[in-house]
Amino acid sequence: MSQHPYPWTGRDLSRRTLLSGFAVTGVAALAGCAALTPGASSTPAAATGPVTTALPADKKIMLKVADADDTSMTPALLEAFQKKHPNVTFERQYTGWDDYLKSINLTMSATTAPDIAQFTPGMQNLIPGGLLLDVSAYGKAYGWPDKFPGLDQITFEPDGKTVGTGALYGVPGGLSFEGVYYNKAKAAELGLTVPVKTVEELEALFVKAKAAGELALVVGNLDGGLNHPFNQLLSVYLKPEDRTAWAFGHKGATIVLPEAKTAAATLKRWVDEGYISPDVNGISDEDATAGFAKGKGVFRISGNWAAAAVAKGLGDDAGYFSMPQATADSKIRTTGAGVYYCVSSKSANAAAAAAFLDFVGSEEAAKITADAGFMAPKADAMPAKTGLLGALQEGWQATVRDKGLQPFIQNASTPTMGDTLKTQLQLLAGGKATVDEFLAGIQADFDNYHK
Amino acid sequence: MAANRLSGPVAAGRREAPPIQRRLPAARRRPRRRPASAALLYLAPAVLLYTLFTVLPALHTGYLSLFDWDGVTLPSFAGLGNYRLVFADPQLRAAAVHAGTLIIFFSALPILFGLVGAALVARHRRRGMGFVRTVLFLPQVVPLVAVGIMWRWVYAEDGVVNQVLRQAGLGEAAQAWLGSFDWALLAVGLIGTWVVSGLCLVLFLSGTQRIDREIYEASRMDGAGPVREFVSITVPLLRPEIAVALSITVIAALASFDLIYTTTGGGPGNSTVVPGILIYRLAFGGGAVGLASALAVVLTAVIFAIVLTLNRLIREVP
Incomplete structure (x- = not known):
């Protein structure tokens, strides 16, 4: 017990050495702070030019997808799309709803942002930061306004605060009401x-x-x-x-x-x-x-x-x-609301991402969406159900007919x-x-x- | 302390080297004043980690508190504007009052239970104490989120509390406790008491083992009863442990978040809102990272001030 295991502690560590040690630490910390100046570029991404609805078949494309969809819909949609386009692979990153809400803005700000993300309330803050891709041009090329109800919920002015008018930022996959x-x-x-x-x-x-x-x-x-x-x-x-x-x-x-x-x-x-x-x-x-x-x-x-x-x-x-x-x-x-998909402005494969968005509104996707318990954008393509689900489906078709989704x-x-x-x-x-x-x-x- | 004094390098040099050191290279054997930089080298891993994960984020929070920032776009410098908002916010005053109330449940009651429990056990030591200690300490080991969800069931409409009330013929009083404007804060506070009491008891138990049994015997010879023994011996001699318990529990009360978040989320209305909940709402939902940071800085400063004062007061009592 008489031999202390750390003989250099105590007197020979002078006060000055200690202080300079702390000073170095402090300076490093402050320098770190300066490097951590927050915020993304405030210049909104330039509007997309002419876009293509063709998906290159020869190139291998990997799309990262982030979502908080705890149903079978998103994974099944990804799988079905991949089956149609074998050169496209997906890397899906699922997060629980609450955690997703609180972390998605940071995720989308990262240089490794996912190509496709589920759009959730609060993500409109990403629009003035230019972090979401304006897909209006794709929407026009693919004819999305005729394929999807509820597009107004993901249409924003550049300030991100005004919804329903401005540019389109995504499409709904499964809808709920x-x-x-x-x-x-x-x-x-x-x-x-x-x-x-x-x-x-x-x-x-x-x-x-x-x-x-x-x-x-x-x-x-x-x-x-x-x-x-x-x-x-x-x-x-x-x-x-x-x-x-x-x-x-x-x-x-x-x-x-x-x-x-x-x-x-x-x-x-x-x-x-x-x-x-x-x-x-x-x-x-x-x-x-x-x-x-x-x-x-x-x-x-x-x-x-x-x-x-x-x-x-x-x-x-x-x-x-x-x-x-x-x-x-x-x-x-x-x-009602829906599981909306949007595209990162940092995506190198925006055309492929847009092709997926278009697929979500297809007849083939309607079955997947309905099986997951959602209402499909293409309401009349949903496979007929009986019992409670049948009653819900009738309600949904009437809602779409009356354009009553708010x-x-x-x-x-x-x-x-x-x-x-x-x-x-x-x-x-x-x-x-x-x-x-x-x-x-x-x-x-x-x-x-x-x- | 004695070991420390002996083991200074000078003392170490004078000491006869143990046999194992003879086999070391000659240069290492020679008594030599080690350069202080060696000390820093050994400190480096801890200092680095601590700086990276505690000091730096803390400073960064302070830095962010000077900006208006939504968490995404470029921030604009706000100076001390966020701090002005913090002190002007009426919601924050309510939150401060709630956090203060929680001190009763997180600190005062657990310390009281802990002291009484420790005194009872210290008087008569029995076998199986290890088991009792483990059981009492268990709430500390369970993650607070699980604790919160469990207690949500306990307090629910058909939960254990109401079942007991109905069994006792007090069905009239049965209600969803976490949804009551009058009872929610009390209900959440009692969860805190349940969690922290075990920690206090274990802390005080280890303290009583330090107290010389002869002191108790002597007091009994002088005719002291259990109460006298408690007031005159157990409590004063446990003062260091009480100081530690007070620091830990007051911090837990003022910085509480997880328990409230998982049980009431600050409701009903704002009746259980605490600063931690406000910080979370502002930073992660409200897109007011600067304001949230300012609030966090103020909360940290207040906790520091209160804990330091409490510690000083306890140490100064003769």
Whole structure:
């Protein structure tokens, strides 16, 4: 014990040596900082010149793909495309949704950016940085406007803040949309006549269910799931142009409108009257779907992504109808999104990437997309399904026919709207905010970003 | 310390070399003052890693806090503007209050439980202590994300807490605790207590083993009961351990993120928002990297100040 293993520690390491050591470290660190000056070039990539729709067959092409699609769609689409074009290979990099959202902007800024990436809310920030490829020219050459619904959701002005006008940055692969699931057994037992055409009639069914001691509408708002019925009610009541302007972040747009107030007041009434569980703020959206699939409650407003779980849980008792509208003869308007693919401006094989984007809208792709539980861009090419999936498919075809697909208000309006809407919906449902305060709260986030 | 003093190079030179050193080359055997640069060489790996992964990112955060940056496009210099925004933000004040409240659950309660537990165990040592320690320490080993998800089930509408309440005939009080504006912060805080208490207990247990048993025996001879023994012997003699526990747990409370993120995400409303959540939202969702960095710098400074003050206070108490 008397022999210290490190005899040079202590006195002979002079204070000066130590200090100079630290100084060197500090200087190195500062130099490092300067080298790490953040940010990409702010010059947007030059618009693409003449483009080709031909894919070179002799050259070996490797495309890197980044996505957060946890279904079988993306891998199956890649495989099918590769089968058609054997000289093209893919290197797919899958990331879970939350992590993808938070990391994709950095991934796309890297010199090794993927050629094709799934477009997610927040990626509009990449547009002023010139990191996404403007595919308008490819769109024109391939005729994408006739092949894909929902292209407006991935069309941006150069500032990246205004959606719906400007240049095209990608196409949707699988689309999703929302409607009303119901428990057929319970509906029969309670004597509810479904489907219904108007929100008023739907609410009358809620009243009956409540009177029979049933939970009328299953919702979980721990992570903001009330946004599903709210988005739907906005689709029902808000004028489409007001909805588009706000959801797409157009300058001067506002949601403090009488129609939006009707939507929010309807939602609040559903909570206050007990059609929605008073515990709604403590239930996650996922648990709400799981509970409904296990037989809890009578109705659930959600998207086609929940279909598999509901069909599995309720079996033949799983029912679905399109979202009721303001009046019985209204066109169907509903909220939806999709798995959109975009192309990196750094891609050396943009033509091949564009060929893949075009393939996504094909008849062949429609089957793959439908099998994965999504709605295909080419709605009439989807293989016919029966049961719950058949009902969903009918709803989708009607939605495409009525051109009724509208964006979620939180996806494109501002990058922080997801969190803000969640917070405000919790305040509204918890009785901590009035309808007016709720609308003012989400408008404040909008004004803060689009000032 | 004695070993350290003896082992200075001069002392080492005077010492008779052990046999193994005779076989070393002559040059190495000669007592010689080693150049200080050798010390730096040995320090280099640690210093390099620490600099690369801790010092540099910290400085970089400070540097970024001076910019308006969305994380992608070119940033614009903002000076101290971000710091002005940090102090003007009413949401941040709420977050600070919540983090302060969490200190009760992450520090005060666990230290109290730890002290009482350690005192009970220290009085009567029994077999099987290793097992008990392991069980109590277990929450520390489980990743916080798993802890959060597990407790989400416990607090859920049909979770264990409500099942127990209903069994006890208190079904009226049953609710989804994490969704309640009144209870969410308390519910999240108690998860923290559950996680940290084991750490405190193990820390204090190892401390009590350092306390001479004769002191306890002497106090018992003088007629001290368990309470007196606790107040007059266990607590004062465990002061170094308490200081360590306080530092660790206060940092855990003020810098908390993962637990809140996985349980409530800051909700309902903003009732459980803490600075860590705000930083995350601003930097990764909100495209306000500069503001988030400024907030991170301020949070770090506040934690430093509080922990240093606490440590000083504890050391100074006679």
